[in-house]
Structure formats: structure tokens, C-alpha cells
Amino acid sequence: MQGAEAIAFAAAESGLEAYFGYPITPSSEIMENLAAIYEKGKYGNFRVFFQTSSEIESINMLFGAGASGHIAMTATSGPGLSLMAEGISYSFLSQVPFLIIDVNRGGPGLGNVEPEQSDLSFVYWSLGHGGTRVIAMSPFTVSEAMTLVKKGFELAFKYRMPAVMLTDGVIVHMYENISWKTSEPLRPEVSWSARGRGNGPRHEINSIYLEPKDLRAVKGDLLKKLEALKKEAAYECYYCDGPLDALYISYGISARIALDAVRDLRRSGIRAGLFRPITIYPFAGEALANVAKMAKKLVTVEMNEGQMAKIIKAETGLEPEGLGYLGGEVPRLEEVMEAWR
Amino acid sequence: MEVKQLSTFFPNAANTYCPGCEHGLLLKFIGMALEELGVVDRAVMVGSVGCSTLAYKFINVDYVQAPHGRAPSIMQAIKLLEPESVVFAIQGDGDALSIGLQELINAANRGIPVTVFLYNNMVFGMTGGQMAPTTPNGLKTTTTPGGIRYKYLGPPLDACKILSGFDGVKYLKRVIITPRPIYTKDRLMYSSKEAIESYRAVLNALKTQLNGGFSFVEFLGTCNVNWKMTIEESKKYVHEVTAKMFRPGLCRDEFGVEK
Numbered sequence: 092m093q094g095a096e097a098i099a100f101a102a103a104e105s106g107l108e109a110y111f112g113y114p115i116t117p118s119s120e121i122m123e124n125l126a127a128i129y130e131k132g133k134y135g136n137f138r139v140f141f142q143t144s145s146e147i148e149s150i151n152m153l154f155g156a157g158a159s160g161h162i163a164m165t166a167t168s169g170p171g172l173s174l175m176a177e178g179i180s181y182s183f184l185s186q187v188p189f190l191i192i193d194v195n196r197g198g199p200g201l202g203n204v205e206p207e208q209s210d211l212s213f214v215y216w217s218l219g220h221g222g223t224r225v226i227a228m229s230p231f232t233v234s235e236a237m238t239l240v241k242k243g244f245e246l247a248f249k250y251r252m253p254a255v256m257l258t259d260g261v262i263v264h265m266y267e268n269i270s271w272k273t274s275e276p277l278r279p280e281v282s283w284s285a286r287g288r289g290n291g292p293r294h295e296i297n298s299i300y301l302e303p304k305d306l307r308a309v310k311g312d313l314l315k316k317l318e319a320l321k322k323e324a325a326y327e328c329y330y331c332d333g334p335l336d337a338l339y340i341s342y343g344i345s346a347r348i349a350l351d352a353v354r355d356l357r358r359s360g361i362r363a364g365l366f367r368p369i370t371i372y373p374f375a376g377e378a379l380a381n382v383a384k385m386a387k388k389l390v391t392v393e394m395n396e397g398q399m400a401k402i403i404k405a406e407t408g409l410e411p412e413g414l415g416y417l418g419g420e421v422p423r424l425e426e427v428m429e430a431w432r
Numbered sequence: 433m434e435v436k437q438l439s440t441f442f443p444n445a446a447n448t449y450c451p452g453c454e455h456g457l458l459l460k461f462i463g464m465a466l467e468e469l470g471v472v473d474r475a476v477m478v479g480s481v482g483c484s485t486l487a488y489k490f491i492n493v494d495y496v497q498a499p500h501g502r503a504p505s506i507m508q509a510i511k512l513l514e515p516e517s518v519v520f521a522i523q524g525d526g527d528a529l530s531i532g533l534q535e536l537i538n539a540a541n542r543g544i545p546v547t548v549f550l551y552n553n554m555v556f557g558m559t560g561g562q563m564a565p566t567t568p569n570g571l572k573t574t575t576t577p578g579g580i581r582y583k584y585l586g587p588p589l590d591a592c593k594i595l596s597g598f599d600g601v602k603y604l605k606r607v608i609i610t611p612r613p614i615y616t617k618d619r620l621m622y623s624s625k626e627a628i629e630s631y632r633a634v635l636n637a638l639k640t641q642l643n644g645g646f647s648f649v650e651f652l653g654t655c656n657v658n659w660k661m662t663i664e665e666s667k668k669y670v671h672e673v674t675a676k677m678f679r680p681g682l683c684r685d686e687f688g689v690e691k
């Protein structure tokens with residue numbers, strides 16, 4: 092199945108209720124696949140498919156859908172993500188869940204439509220004003236993209252905050268064998284939602300706290316929530332059970348090339364390993380620090396100017412050497428292999 | 433006289449709008465109309481950004497606070513997913529016609545049944561009286577201290593004129609919410625006609641939503657604080673200046689709810 096089709100299928104299977112989106116390359120195929128699924132009407136939960144007038148409208152419709160307790164998502168790319176920042180900030184403080192799929196293209200500006208991983212800093216550090224944080228995940232196969240869509244919904248509702256799946260045009264356009272077990276659609280607990288108070292208590296989805304002490308208190312609660320979120324940090328480690336000549340650290344599409352490099356190096360007797368973060372926020376810093384103790388050298392491989400290397404420094408204090416690929420170029424296998432020295 | 437406590441509002445919630453402002457009046461009419469229609473339990477207010485934001489402190493219905501200008505988008509999403517809900521927003525003229533015009537006209541064109549109440553005071557009230565897209569020549573604001581709309585800003589935007597271009601709008605009306613000062617020989621009184629008309633417009637807009645249509649009512653009101661006028665002067669201004677520029681009246685009543 093093609094990445095875009097698989098992601099759309101996984102979303103519908105997981106219980107997606109509403110899709111809001113504005114076309115942008117290289118994300119549009121996800122939207123088009125969802126339009127086709129919606130048209131067929133096989134998924135009863137999937138009640139709203141909506142092409143918005145802009146990403147500003149998309150994010151606010153996601154906010155409305157999430158605030159009323161419904162499973163909603165969008166897919167976009169850098170320029171759209173920039174437009175969404177204000178709404179994501181409101182959603183973080185108002186504790187509104189939804190999923191955004193960012194199909195990272197070359198940036199900044201209009202850049203190009205080739206794959207990059209250059210939205211990482213934006214998503215990881217603060218995807219909106221005032222200290223906004225979001226859950227961030229990055230798949231390295233089509234199958235994993237499918238499971239992360241479902242996990243994105245689960246985590247977004249469990250922690251009541253926006254989640255972002257960071258991916259790129261390679262994953263979205265590539266054909267791969269998939270495995271998917273159909274299960275019951277998600278039914279998150281949404282007794283907090285605002286959809287008319289009915290016989291119950293009133294619910295307020297708000298981000299205004301005019302008194303400094305009130306805002307301080309609610310931000311304190313959010314920080315506690317982020318602390319609890321840490322236990323969701325997910326990663327994979329290849330050949331990490333002994334001393335290493337080099338530990339590569341890579342995620343998303345770059346990690347596929349890094350894994351090829353590691354396997355080739357192993358064949359020629361070099362003890363190489365790969366640490367692959369699956370969640371970017373929360374970041375599995377502790378696990379990485381433990382593996383890093385066994386390695387003579389750390390090398391990051393990513394398609395930007397070294398954004399993950401900075402995150403690793405902040406999360407663990409480690410300072411890996413970095414290979415960065417800019418402008419829409421994927422890592423070159425020989426170069427990655429050479430970097431172990 | 434016995435004063436009935438509306439269940440739509442928190443008991444004893446103090447009005448924190450400036451004295452003489454009709455923002456509170458509009459909110460009260462909405463509460464009364466929700467009760468009259470028996471839909472308080474289904475109501476969701478989407479707060480916009482402006483002085484109407486303060487509504488969350490008083491109104492006892494489910495509430496979602498939108499970013500500046502984006503209330504229509506949030507309302508449409510809620511309505512699409514919760515068709516039984518009764519969804520409304522109070523937007524200021526800056527919120528609806530400056531930063532949020534794109535969201536508003538797209539909502540109007542689609543006609544998803546939600547209700548926008550526009551409180552037009554012709555300035556940015558909450559941020560301290562800057563120019564709005566509705567500011568007329570002659571009204572001094574903090575960003576047009578000479579009282580002259582810069583010539584390439586064009587004439588004030590007319591919301592009802594804009595929205596009348598969209599078939600999706602099923603109820604469209606402009607009313608004056610500011611009571612008219614009446615001068616008798618020995619004292620100043622205020623007319624109650626405006627309140628009655630405004631209440632009816634709120635009720636009819638919500639009825640239109642219940643009948644499946646998008647509805648929009650513009651209320652001409654004051655902001656005496658930022659207009660730098662006394663309450664009395666500001667009320668006179670609405671009747672003598674604002675209402676001449678923005679003509680009150682019914683533009684559309686597709687479902688005949690006014691009858």
C-alpha cells in the first residue's frame with residue numbers, strides 16, 4: 092500500500108470522526124485518500140470530511156472538533172503548519188486533543204516539495220506562543236506510520252493535547268507491504284467536552300486566565316502533565332547489547348538509511364548500532380544516555396542542519412557528531428557508513 | 433417586583449463591562465432567548481476575542497474560547513459533529529470584519545446553521561480604542577487621532593452588505609441596541625424600543641438556526657470609554673451618526689421567522 096493511502100486507512104480504522112484540511116504538497120494525497128474513504132461511507136464514525144479555506148480554518152475546526160470531544164485530524168506541510176501555530180497554542184492551554192500529520196517539505200518559506208526533516212525544531216521546542224508543547228512522533232516505515240496514527244489519537248486524548256506525526260514525502264509516497272489488525276474504533280473518554288451541557292455540569296474550554304496566579308497554577312498543572320507524558324517516550328535500538336564503535340542516532344526516513352549503513356558496517360566487522368527515537372517529544376533521553384555509555388562515538392543522521400543533535404544535547408548533555416542533509420536530499424549511504432571512523 | 437434569576441447565568445455574576453456599554457445587554461438577551469426557546473442545555477457559546485470574551489464569566493452554558501477572529505470556524509466544526517447543539521458567538525467588529533473576515537464569509541457562504549451576533553461599536557474596544565474596519569470619518573481613535581480614516585483605507589465596512597451576497601445566510605438583520613435618549617422637560621429618559629427589537633432579533637436568529645439556517649444579526653452599540661464620550665453622548669451618537677451610516681433593518685428572513 093502507498094504511504095498516504097495507508098495513513099488514511101489507519102485513521103479511518105482507528106475511529107476518525109472528522110478530517111479538516113487544506114491541500115498542500117506533499118501531504119495532499121492523505122487528504123485525497125480520506126475523501127475517497129469518506130465517499131464510500133464504510134466507516135460510520137467518519138462523519139465529517141471538510142476542505143477548509145486555509146490552514147487557519149483547519150486548525151480552528153480541529154480545535155472545535157476536539158473541544159466537543161471528537162477524533163479529528165489534518166495533514167499539512169511546513170507553510171500550513173506555520174499558519175496553525177496560534178490555534179495549536181490555544182489548544183495546548185485549553186487541553187484540546189487532535190492529530191496533525193506534518194509531511195515535512197524543504198523549507199523555510201516556499202522551499203521545495205522534496206523531503207526534509209527541518210520542521211523538527213519548530214515542532215519539538217514550541218509549536219506556538221507562550222511555551223506550547225505538542226506530542227511528536229516520527230515513523231520510519233509505512234506500517235509504523237499507521238500504528239503512530241492510532242497512537243497519536245490515543246495519546247492526544249489521554250493527555251488532552253495536540254499530537255503531531257512528523258513525516259515526509261518519501262514515506263507518504265512509497266509503496267510498502269503493510270500489516271494491520273482491525274480492531275474496535277477508539278472511543279476516548281470525553282466527559283470534559285463542550286457540546287451542550289445536557290443534564291450534566293457546564294464545561295468550559297478556555298485559555299484565558301486574567302489573574303497571574305490563575306495562569307501560573309494552570310501552567311503548573313500542564314508542566315506536571317508533561318512530566319507524566321515522559322513515560323510514553325518510545326524508541327528502538329539496533330545492536331545495542333554490547334560495546335559499540337559507533338552509535339548512529341536517526342529517526343524517520345533518515346533512520347532507514349542509517350540502518351542500512353549499520354547493517355553493512357556490521358557485515359564488515361565494525362560494531363555499529365542505531366538508536367531510533369519513535370517519539371520525538373517526549374524524547375527517550377535516558378535510554379539514549381544509557382546506550383551511549385557503551386559507544387566510542389555518536390553520530391546523528393538527519394535531513395536538516397543538526398536540529399536533533401541540539402535536542403539530544405538538551406535532553407542528555409551528549410554532543411554527537413552530526414551528518415546533516417539540506418535542501419531535499421536524502422542521506423547518502425556511503426557517507427553515512429564512513430562516519431563511524 | 434420580583435426579579436427572576438435566569439438559569440443561563442451564574443447567580444450573582446457581577447457585570448464587568450464598562451458602565452453604559454450594551455455588550456452586557458446583548459448577552460442577557462441571548463440568555464433570555466435560549467430560555468424562551470428551551471435550548472439552554474443544547475447551547476454552546478463560542479467566545480470571540482474582544483470585550484465579549486468576558487461572557488465566559490457569566491454565561492452558564494458550555495463554552496469554547498476561540499482565537500481572535502476564528503469563532504465561525506470553531507462553531508461550524510462543533511455544529512457538524514454535534515448537529516443537535518445550538519451554537520452561537522458574539523463577535524466584535526474587529527474580530528469579525530478585520531482579522532476574521534475570511535472565516536465569516538466562508539461560513540456565510542456555506543450556510544452551516546450557526547448564529548453570529550455582531551456587536552458593532554466601530555472601534556477595537558478591548559485593546560483601547562484603535563481604529564476598526566467600521567470606524568467612520570470623524571470618530572477619533574488612538575490610531576487615527578486626527579479623526580480621519582486614511583484615504584486608502586476606504587469607507588467603513590458594511591457587514592450586512594457583505595453578507596447579503598451569500599445565499600447561505602437565511603436570517604440577516606441590523607438593529608440598534610443602544611437605547612435612544614429622550615429629553616423631556618425636566619429629565620433624560622431612554623427608550624425601550626431598541627431593547628425589544630434587539631431581543632426579537634436574537635430570538636429570530638436562533639429560531640433560524642433551529643430551522644437549519646445560518647443567521648447573522650448586527651447590533652449597533654456604543655463604546656463610550658474609547659469614544660471618549662459621556663454615556664449620554666455615546667447613545668446619541670449611535671442614533672444620530674452610526675445609524676445614518678449603517679442603516680438598520682431586515683435584509684433577509686428566508687424562513688419567515690419574523691412573522
Ligand SMILES: Cc1ncc(C[n+]2csc(CCOP(=O)(O)OP(=O)(O)O)c2C)c(N)n1
Pocket residue numbers: 481482483484500523524525526527528551553555556557558559564
Ligand atoms: C491574533 C491576535 N491579534 C490581536 C489581538 C489583540 N486584540 C484583542 S481584542 C482586539 C480587537 C477587539 O475589537 P472588536 O473585535 O471590535 O471587539 P470589542 O472589544 O470592540 O467588542 C484585538 C486587536 C489578539 N488577541 N489576537
Ligand code: SF4
Pocket residue numbers: 449450452453454455483553557558654655656657658
Ligand atoms: S471597552 Fe467599550 S466595548 Fe468594551 S466593555 Fe468598555 S465600553 Fe464596552
